[in-house]
Amino acid sequence: MAFFAHQIRRGFSSSAVRNVVIKQVTIIGGGQMGAGIAQVAASTGHSVTLVDTSDDILKKSIKTIEGSLKRVVKKKFADKPEAGEEFIQKVLKNVSTSTDAGSAVKSSDLVLEAIVENLKIKQDLFSRLDKLAPAHTIFASNTSSLPISDISSTTNRLDRFGGLHFFNPVPMMKLVEVIGTSSTSQETFDSLLNFSKVLGKTPVSCKDTPGFIVNRLFVPYLYEAVRLYERGHGSKEDIDIAMKLGVGYPMGPFELSDYIGLDTIKFIMDGWREMDPDNTLFAPSELMDKLVAEGKLGKKTGEGFYKYK
Ligand SMILES: CC(=O)CC(=O)SCCNC(=O)CCNC(=O)[C@H](O)C(C)(C)COP(=O)(O)OP(=O)(O)OC[C@H]1O[C@@H](n2cnc3c(N)ncnc32)[C@H](O)[C@@H]1OP(=O)(O)O
Numbered sequence: 655m656a657f658f659a660h661q662i663r664r665g666f667s668s669s670a671v672r673n674v675v676i677k678q679v680t681i682i683g684g685g686q687m688g689a690g691i692a693q694v695a696a697s698t699g700h701s702v703t704l705v706d707t708s709d710d711i712l713k714k715s716i717k718t719i720e721g722s723l724k725r726v727v728k729k730k731f732a733d734k735p736e737a738g739e740e741f742i743q744k745v746l747k748n749v750s751t752s753t754d755a756g757s758a759v760k761s762s763d764l765v766l767e768a769i770v771e772n773l774k775i776k777q778d779l780f781s782r783l784d785k786l787a788p789a790h791t792i793f794a795s796n797t798s799s800l801p802i803s804d805i806s807s808t809t810n811r812l813d814r815f816g817g818l819h820f821f822n823p824v825p826m827m828k829l830v831e832v833i834g835t836s837s838t839s840q841e842t843f844d845s846l847l848n849f850s851k852v853l854g855k856t857p858v859s860c861k862d863t864p865g866f867i868v869n870r871l872f873v874p875y876l877y878e879a880v881r882l883y884e885r886g887h888g889s890k891e892d893i894d895i896a897m898k899l900g901v902g903y904p905m906g907p908f909e910l911s912d913y914i915g916l917d918t919i920k921f922i923m924d925g926w927r928e929m930d931p932d933n934t935l936f937a938p939s940e941l942m943d944k945l946v947a948e949g950k951l952g953k954k955t956g957e958g959f960y961k962y963k
C-alpha cells in the first residue's frame with residue numbers, strides 16, 4: 655500500500671520502473687553553466703556531448719573547460735604536474751561537441767538543458783527532443799526559476815522529467831538541487847539524486863516551487879541590496895564589504911550579481927512579480943532595469959554594477 659501511494663505521488667508509469675544508471679550525458683547549452691556541468695560530468699568518467707548553436711561558441715566552451723581544469727589540477731596534482739596534464743587530456747577526451755541536438759540525444763541516458771532562461775524556447779527544445787531520444791532517457795532542466803512542470807508540459811515523458819539545479823561556478827559549488835514535479839517517478843528522482851552524488855556533489859530534494867530553496871531566499875536578498883543602494887543607505891563597495899566581513903559570504907551582493915548575470919537575476923524577479931505583484935520582496939529596481947536595458951549584464955559583458963575591462 656505504501657509503495658502504491660508513493661508511486662501515485664511520483665506519477666507511476668510502467669516505462670519508468672527501473673533506475674537509470676547515467677553514463678552518457680547530453681548537455682544542451684555550452685555557456686557558463688553548461689560548460690561547468692560538462693566539465694564535472696566528464697571529470698567523473700561520464701561520456702558527455704555538449705551542444706550549442708554554433709561551433710564558435712562550442713570552441714569557447716571547451717576553452718573555458720580547459721582553463722577551469724587547469725585551476726583544478728593545480729591544486730589536485732600540485733606535486734605531480736604530469737599526472738595533472740594527463741588528467742586534463744583524459745577529461746577532455748570524454749567531451750565531444752555538436753550543433754545537432756537531435757542526433758546527440760539518440761544515445762543519451764540523460765539530457766540536461768542549460769540554455770537561455772526562456773520558457774517557450776526550453777519547451778520547444780524538449781518537445782522536439784522528446785520524439786528523438788530513447789524511451790529510457792531522463793530529461794532535466796537547470797532552470798533557475800521556471801517551474802519544471804511548465805517546461806516538461808510539452809513532452810510525453812512527464813515521469814522521466816525533473817530539475818537538476820547546479821550553482822555557479824559549477825566545479826567549485828558543492829550543491830545540486832534535485833527537483834521532482836508531481837509527475838516525476840521515484841525512479842527518475844532517485845537516478846538524478848544518485849547522478850548528483852556520482853558527480854561529487856551534495857544533492858538536496860526540492861519541490862517544484864518558485865526558486866526551489868536557494869534562489870527563493872537568495873534572489874530577494876540580491877535585489878534588496880540594490881534597493882538599499884538606490885535609497886542611498888550605503889555605497890556598492892561598502893555593502894559588498896559588509897556582507898563579506900559581517901556574515902562571511904565569499905562575495906558581496908553586487909559582485910555576485912555581476913558574476914551570475916544581471917539578465918538572469920532580473921528575469922527571475924520579473925517572473926515572480928508577475929505571479930505575485932503585491933509581494934514587496936519582489937519589488938523592481940530602476941537601476942537593475944536600466945543596466946539590463948543597456949546590455950550591462952555583469953562580468954560576461956565586461957560591465958554590470960562594476961567594470962571588468
Ligand atoms: C543563479 C542561480 O540559479 C544559482 C547560483 O548559481 S547563485 C550563485 C552561487 N555562487 C556563489 O554564491 C559563489 C560565491 N563565491 C564563491 O564561492 C567564491 O568567490 C569563488 C569559489 C567563486 C571564488 O573564490 P575566491 O576565493 O573568491 O577566488 P579565487 O581565489 O579566484 O578562487 C578560489 C579557488 O577556487 C578556484 N576556482 C574558482 N573558480 C573556479 C572555476 N570556475 N573552476 C575551477 N576552479 C575555480 C580557484 O582556482 C581557487 O583555487 P585555490 O583556492 O586553490 O587557489
Ligand SMILES: NC(=O)C1=CN([C@@H]2O[C@H](COP(=O)(O)OP(=O)(O)OC[C@H]3O[C@@H](n4cnc5c(N)ncnc54)[C@H](O)[C@@H]3O)[C@@H](O)[C@H]2O)C=CC1
Nearest residue numbers: 683684685686687688706707768769770771797798822914
Ligand atoms: N548564471 C548562473 O549563475 C546560473 C544560471 N542557471 C540557469 O542555467 C541556464 C543557463 O544559464 P547560463 O549558463 O548562465 O547562460 P549563458 O548565456 O552563459 O549560456 C546559455 C547558452 O545556451 C545556448 N543556447 C541558447 N539557446 C539554445 C538552443 N536552443 N540550443 C542550444 N544552445 C542554446 C547559448 O548559445 C549559450 O551558449 C539558465 O536557465 C539559467 O537560468 C542556473 C544556475 C546558475
